[in-house]
Amino acid sequence: MAEDESSLAEFEQVDFLKDRHVRFFQRCLQVLPERYSSLETSRLTIVFFALSGLDVLNALDVVDKPSLIEWIYSLQVLPTEDQSNLGRCGFRGSSHLGVPYNPSKGPGFPHPYDSGHVAMTYTGLACLIILGDDLGRVNKEACLAGLKALQLEDGSFYAVPEGSENDMRFVYCAACICYMLSDWSGMDIQRAVQYIRNSMSYDNGIGQGAGLESHGGSTFCAIATLCLMGKLQETLSERELNRIRRWCILRQQSGFHGRPNKPVDTCYSFWVGATLQLLDVFQYSNFEKNRNYILSTQDRLVGGFAKWPDSHPDALHAYFGICGLSLIGEPGLRRVHPALNVSERAFEHLQQLHRTWREACT
Amino acid sequence: MIIIDVYQTPHTRKTLNCKPLKSHHFRDRKEWADIEPVPQDDGPSPVVKIAYSEKFTDVYNYFRAVLKNDEKSERAFSLTAEAIELNAANYTVWHYRRVLLQALHKDLREEMKYITAIIEDQPKNYQVWHHRRMVVEWLNDPSEELDFIADILSQDAKNYHAWQHRQWVIQAYNLWDGELEYVEQLLEEDVRNNSAWNQRHFVISHTTGYSEPAVLDREVQYTIEQVRKAPHNESAWNYLKGILQDRGISAYTGLLEQVQELQKANSSPYLMAFLVDIYEDMLESGGTSQEDTLNKVIELCELLAREKDTIRREYWRYVACSLQNKFGTSRGATRRFQQIQSC
Numbered sequence: 099m100a101e102d103e104s105s106l107a108e109f110e111q112v113d114f115l116k117d118r119h120v121r122f123f124q125r126c127l128q129v130l131p132e133r134y135s136s137l138e139t140s141r142l143t144i145v146f147f148a149l150s151g152l153d154v155l156n157a158l159d160v161v162d163k164p165s166l167i168e169w170i171y172s173l174q175v176l177p178t179e180d181q182s183n184l185g186r187c188g189f190r191g192s193s194h195l196g197v198p199y200n201p202s203k204g205p206g207f208p209h210p211y212d213s214g215h216v217a218m219t220y221t222g223l224a225c226l227i228i229l230g231d232d233l234g235r236v237n238k239e240a241c242l243a244g245l246k247a248l249q250l251e252d253g254s255f256y257a258v259p260e261g262s263e264n265d266m267r268f269v270y271c272a273a274c275i276c277y278m279l280s281d282w283s284g285m286d287i288q289r290a291v292q293y294i295r296n297s298m299s300y301d302n303g304i305g306q307g308a309g310l311e312s313h314g315g316s317t318f319c320a321i322a323t324l325c326l327m328g329k330l331q332e333t334l335s336e337r338e339l340n341r342i343r344r345w346c347i348l349r350q351q352s353g354f355h356g357r358p359n360k361p362v363d364t365c366y367s368f369w370v371g372a373t374l375q376l377l378d379v380f381q382y383s384n385f386e387k388n389r390n391y392i393l394s395t396q397d398r399l400v401g402g403f404a405k406w407p408d409s410h411p412d413a414l415h416a417y418f419g420i421c422g423l424s425l426i427g428e429p430g431l432r433r434v435h436p437a438l439n440v441s442e443r444a445f446e447h448l449q450q451l452h453r454t455w456r457e458a459c460t
Numbered sequence: 461m462i463i464i465d466v467y468q469t470p471h472t473r474k475t476l477n478c479k480p481l482k483s484h485h486f487r488d489r490k491e492w493a494d495i496e497p498v499p500q501d502d503g504p505s506p507v508v509k510i511a512y513s514e515k516f517t518d519v520y521n522y523f524r525a526v527l528k529n530d531e532k533s534e535r536a537f538s539l540t541a542e543a544i545e546l547n548a549a550n551y552t553v554w555h556y557r558r559v560l561l562q563a564l565h566k567d568l569r570e571e572m573k574y575i576t577a578i579i580e581d582q583p584k585n586y587q588v589w590h591h592r593r594m595v596v597e598w599l600n601d602p603s604e605e606l607d608f609i610a611d612i613l614s615q616d617a618k619n620y621h622a623w624q625h626r627q628w629v630i631q632a633y634n635l636w637d638g639e640l641e642y643v644e645q646l647l648e649e650d651v652r653n654n655s656a657w658n659q660r661h662f663v664i665s666h667t668t669g670y671s672e673p674a675v676l677d678r679e680v681q682y683t684i685e686q687v688r689k690a691p692h693n694e695s696a697w698n699y700l701k702g703i704l705q706d707r708g709i710s711a712y713t714g715l716l717e718q719v720q721e722l723q724k725a726n727s728s729p730y731l732m733a734f735l736v737d738i739y740e741d742m743l744e745s746g747g748t749s750q751e752d753t754l755n756k757v758i759e760l761c762e763l764l765a766r767e768k769d770t771i772r773r774e775y776w777r778y779v780a781c782s783l784q785n786k787f788g789t790s791r792g793a794t795r796r797f798q799q800i801q802s803c
Contacts, residue, residue, distance in 0.1 A: 130510050136549040141508045148508075165505035172503050195552065196498035196524035210530045211552060260555045263590045300661045300702030309627050309666075311620065311658040341705075344733075347775050348694065358694040359652040360618065382775035 112393040114423065115401065116430055119416060120157045122401030123148040126413045127161065139215070141192040142173060146221035147417035149228050153441045154420050154432045163229045168201040170225050175214045176206035177240050185247035186259050187240035188214020189222035202235040214244050216257050220271040223278045228444045232451060233279075242284035245272055249285055253293030254307065265306040266297060270319035274438060277326045280452050291333055294320045301358075302341035314349055314356035317342070318369040325376050325437040343379050346370050350383055353391030353422075363405040364395045364415050367422025372436035375425060385426040392419050485515065486522040491535065497521035498528055516546050527556055532563040541574075548578060554587045558594060568599050576608060583612050589621045593628060602633040610642070617646060618655045627662060639663045651686050654695040661702065670703050679703055684718060691726040697734055709734075710741040729769035736760050736779065743787045754787050 126148045130137070137144060149166070152158050173190045177183060183206065190212070193199070197207050206212075219241055226233055248256045248268070255268035269290055276282045296308040297320060303312025304320040321342070324330040334342070349355055354366035367388055374380035394407045395415070402411030403419030421439070424431040432441040440448075486492045499521055502509060512520075523543045526536045540557040543550065561571060575592045582588065596602055606629070612622045630636060640663050646656040668675045683700045687693060704712050716738050723731055739757035743750060761780035765773040781803035 127507055128509070130508060132510060132512055132516060134510055135512065135516065135547045137508075138510060138547060139550050139552070141510075144508045162505065166507060169503060169505055169507050193500045193502050194520075194524075194550065196500055196521075196528065199501040199503035201503065209528060211527055211556065215551075258551065258555075261594075262551060263586055299658065300665075301658075301698035302702070305658075306620070306624065309631075309662045310624060311655050313620070347772055350771055352771075357618070358654040358698060360654070379775065379778065382772070382778050384771045384773070387771060 112390055114393065114428060114430070115396060115398060116155060118398070118401030119420065120152065120155055120160065120401075122397075122411065122416055123151045123155075123157075123413070124160055138194050139191045140217070142170070142189065142218045142225070143191065143221045144413050145170070146225050147413040149225050150440055150444075151413075151417045151420055153228050153444060154424055154434060156430065156432055158228070161229075167226065167229050167231050170222055170229075171202035171235050172199050173218065173222060174202045174236065175212055175240075175244070176200075176202060176204075176237055178206045178208045183208070183212075184240055184243040186213035187237065187244035188216065188219035189241075191215055191218040202237075211260070213259050214241075216245065216248055216255055216268050216271040216275070219244070220274045220278075223275060224438075224440055224444075227278065227448050227451075228440060230447060232454075236279075238279050238281065241275065241279065242281055245275055245284035248272070249289065251289070252296070252308075253286065253289030253291070255285075266294075266304070266316040266319040266323075267306070269293060270323050273323040273326045277438065278448060280455060282327070287327060287329075290323070291327070291329060294323065295333065298338075301345060302338075303345040303357075304342070311357060312345065314346075314354065314366045314369040314373070317346065318373045321373050321376050322437040322439075330376070339377060343374070343377050346374050346377065347379065347383060350388065352387045353395075354388070361406070362391060364392055364403050364422065365405060365418035367392050368418040368425070368434075371422055371425045372434070372439070375436040380425060389423065389426055389428070392422050395419060485518040486539075487518055492522065495522060495525045495529075498524035500524075519543055519546055523553065527552070532560060534564065536560055537564060537566065544578070548582055548585050549587060551587050554591050558591065561595075562598075568595055571595050572599070572604065579608075579612065583616060583619055584621060586621070589625055593625065596629065597632075602629045602635065605629040606635060606638075606642075613646070617650060617653050620655075623655050623659065626659075630663075631666070636663060636667050640667075647686070651690050652693050652695055654698075657695040657699045661699065676703065680712065680715070684722070687731070688722065688726070691722070691728040691731060693728075694730050697728075697730040701734060701737060705737075705741075708741050708745060710738050710745060727768070729764060732760055732764055732768055736764075740783065743783070750787060751789070754783065757783055 126144060149158070149161065152161065173192070175183070175187050175190060177187060195209065195212055197209055197212055200207065223233065223236065226236070244259070247259050249272070250256065250264055254264040254266070255272045256262050256264050257268055272285050272290070276284050294304070297305050297310070297316065299305050299312035301312055304317040305312050306316045321330070324333055348358070349366065349370045351362050353362040353364060354370040355362045356366050356369065371380060371383070371388070374383055392403065395403045395405065395409070396419070397404060397411040400411060402413070402416035404411045405415050420431065421434045424434045425436070432443055434440070435442055435445040438445060487497060519539070519542050523539055526539060537557070537560045540553050540560065543553045544557070560566070561568065572595060575588060575595065578585070578588045579592065596605060606626070609622050609626045612619060630639060640660070643656050643660045643663060646653055664670065664675065664679065670676050670679065680700065680703070683696050686696045687700070690696070701709060704715070709715065719731060719735060719738070723735070736757055739753050739760070742753050743757070758780045761776045765776035769776065784803055
């Protein structure tokens, strides 16, 4: 549809402050004040938001890639000499346990409570890929053994082998891990698919688990998981897909919200936007209203984005705000792979890596 | 919603106003002199480093030490409370606290009080809700849960953690009695509470089910009454569609007429979308006057696109195109040409 001049002018008034966001992510990678202490065990996810954010902003050149790669590898929980901890392997979120620094050179340090966390293994691998690493120091068998230990009978996953809550977030993390390692032996796919089907709500959205309220975040996790598995069409009929499309497209109010009758929030421009993209109907959403909302949550002073206008920005909303803009084709941003949640550039590096692995096997 | 714990409103801890005269750091306490504190080690180039105070560092250096030694003692148990106060999102501290609760045979009812206080202060913390579930399971006593969760919901009626815990306890301990009444009370307070509508479906589908005509009719009439009162309410329309769609929404006698009647008094884009769905179901079911129905639904999509739900303009036109492609005949298409040129 042709745009008339007045709506084009509206577009241009809300400007995207790219340099501010680059500096915002750079600052995230440095030092955070103590009031952010609740993020200690998930610091690696903050690194992911910053690195992937810089990647989408085409600004990865500002980071010291080699030392970041070393730090990330120091978070890998490796098998101990006697291999008794295989079911606990993966990546940690940070050094919070006080295990001695070891950038994955030599065996793991025995510790009664050291284990990986599924979201940190996912973001750790993603960060390495984004930084151009070849995953050469990743102990794939150990990561997959650690992953297997986390899956429950109902198909969902714990975050850690000691036990935790289980829901769709960790199903998605598990799928990303298998996808990046190009090895689905780390999970029972059929059970995971069953868990997804069981989480479909009467209102055609998808909840965190059976019976739970449908939600934009869990809907993304479910659909993206099926796409990564290559099982979207096999699992959901065209009628079911149309119903999910309808649920998702109704989330747009200006920006997007995550549940009916809740306020909009910048991050859902990605969670719901990417889901709509995976379902081939994102083009039918209203780009202008979406963009205007995301930019209304931009912090013009310190950079980054917040969930709402006039609120404090954080790394998560900065990242997903930028990804939300990337989905609508904002100039100057790299495209984002809507299922794997990394830039297309990073995705292509991963594909090349997979080709190398296949060739090595022949 | 919350990704792990990075939904990042930094937690403001409520601390005491008095300042101690001398340091109460663990490193200065005689009774801890046998322990060598364990620092964090981020190597030469730390990333996203958090600048902890001396006090914070001290508490966690000692926590890391007892953890590594797997020490099972009262002092270790007290230490977990201090560590939790500083960072209630550290799942390893919570896990270790559970190990100690069992090893030291601690009073679990006291623990429930502790947990209650923390959830009241931090109702969106994943770890404390999981901890509560574990302790309820150990006690095998859910008797406080429904009242407790109701209190949390009275402060935030859509707290996803609260609803998740509520569904778990009801299902694990068969506490279905009275829940439908609770849901209705919440819907009276806010008919747009989507979590409450979801809970309504949860309760009924796990008790009577929707197959019984008496139940289905009651639910349909209840929902229609709610949309009459508040027409612009997606949750109610989603519920109505949800309980009928597997049987075919056009199969429910008199529904189309009831909705068309509603449309005269108080329309809404949700009502119109519901009509689209009825018509689509009629087309799916085959039968007479397909062309007439197709004309109606395409007109409705165009009205939604042009006037009533313009933010979804492109989507409603896509729906019209899809219906045309699926159910249209070449003769009919010529007459609808103006409306769906872009297909």
